[in-house]
């Protein structure tokens with residue numbers, strides 16, 4: 013079969029992001045031909061799909077679990093220039109990071125929010141305050157002085173403590189207040205995939221790619237084989253190019269296309285969440301650990317304090333990452349050293365998450381934290397692989413990857429357009445998010461904190477979520493009594509956000525499992541009832557999905573055993 017004779021079974025149209033249409037989508041794509049098949053629905057896969065679709069390519073995105081199931085829901089959730097890369101003179105990385113931060117603020121203002129950071133400086137630190145100040149001038153400079161705020165230097169311990177009173181005063185010489193951003197990693201991934209789907213690119217979750225044939229052939233397209241992990245049914249599609257965006261799984265997918273060279277060295281990073289009443293930080297603090305001098309953060313997030321992260325080599329099951337007692341104790345000891353009155357113990361930990369950095373394997377024997385964070389793009393026949401990099405620079409990486417993949421597939425494309433296209437939740441969104449939330453509260457009679465959450469998470473789609481409550485008031489109930497997320501979001505996630513399991517909703521669509529005191533375990537049954545009614549689950553399917561969610565909670569609580 014030659015490339016010209018492969019029938020294209022697809023009629024371009026906007027694909028549904030309704031999980032109830034999954035079977036129809038699978039039937040429609042089966043046997044079809046695409047310009048690019050993208051394997052992996054993390055931030056890189058979703059970003060590549062969006063970029064390619066905007067350039068007019070016919071794209072199919074395949075994800076084995078859920079959008080952002082891998083590292084892209086388990087990061088520190090910072091959109092940042094990476095201040096610490098200045099230490100190693102990685103100016104290009106910082107320049108790209110700070111400029112992408114500004115770009116993402118423009119295209120997704122609801123998801124990428126300014127966050128003020130404190131960087132306390134101690135006498136024993138490697139760099140004195142004046143030198144850190146110079147570094148921050150460089151940081152602001154590499155952002156072309158376009159930060160929403162320039163840094164402030166606090167030249168005495170007293171001034172630093174006025175800003176962050178719980179810091180350890182011993183040996184403190186002062187500090188810096190500077191600007192970066194915070195995001196919801198899973199949701200920015202989701203919105204990129206949603207944008208691709210609106211442009212005519214089908215996105216299918218819970219399908220595992222099992223084979224890639226003919227990646228090196230020049231006279232015919234590649235064949236991509238995949239399996240529906242719900243039904244076990246096999247499918248195949250044809251494609252002029254394949255883009256491997258599978259993060260920590262990269263090497264396994266390269267092997268499917270008979271590319272042997274391993275390029276990834278995954279390292280594990282753990283975060284722990286404590287109630288802010290146990291450690292109330294005013295800023296996101298950039299600190300060093302007393303154990304090994306590594307940078308770690310104490311970040312205020314969704315009314316909690318997040319501590320992270322660790323950095324250790326990982327060689328276990330990539331989809332089942334346990335948080336060990338050692339991981340948790342390392343972070344608690346570091347936090348207790350920097351905030352001595354907190355006296356945090358394992359009992360204070362509400363939730364944890366663990367992710368794998370898909371780092372590009374360096375030459376020689378270097379420690380985990382010394383592995384460069386830059387991305388690499390590899391071309392092997394018609395398969396293009398993107399590996400490494402950061403969430404912050406996904407848009408730029410996606411643009412470069414599409415350039416490379418289009419060239420590998422022999423497709424002519426124009427330049428990337430993602431810089432000028434708002435993500436779906438940002439289209440028509442009022443610049444003043446506080447006003448938008450107050451307005452929604454007045455119109456919907458939902459509580460103010462719920463409306464602030466809805467606008468901050470869904471942007472213009474907040475109204476669509478609120479409409480579920482107008483139709484059935486019980487949808488206004490909180491998923492967890494101490495959180496602003498409501499049950500309407502569960503139904504909305506099925507109908508508009510491709511959520512197919514309880515885990516998808518409670519972990520990645522709503523973050524309830526990362527922030528609620530019970531991690532959503534009390535709400536799981538009711539969430540399953542809402543989803544099961546929409547998705548026609550059998551009793552056995554319902555139980556399978558509840559078991560999957562419980563497994564996630566067990567992995568995050570493994571440190572307690």
Ligand SMILES: Cc1cc2nc3c(=O)[nH]c(=O)nc-3n(C[C@H](O)[C@H](O)[C@H](O)COP(=O)(O)OP(=O)(O)OC[C@H]3O[C@@H](n4cnc5c(N)ncnc54)[C@H](O)[C@@H]3O)c2cc1C
Pocket residue numbers: 051052053054055056057074075076077078079080081082083084085086087088089090091092219220221222257258259260261265279280281282321367368369370400401402403404405
């Ligand atoms: C602890 C930690 C903290 C971090 N903090 C930050 C931060 O604050 N800011 C920042 O900018 N960056 C941060 N990063 C980096 C950033 O999170 C990652 O670079 C990014 O999420 C990687 O995305 P990805 O799409 O390459 O991989 P993933 O998100 O892992 O996506 C790969 C996807 O491929 C799917 N897949 C695998 N095999 C198959 C198959 N055979 N078929 C179909 N699908 C498949 C997986 O299920 C997965 O969903 C952090 C990383 C870690 C680990």
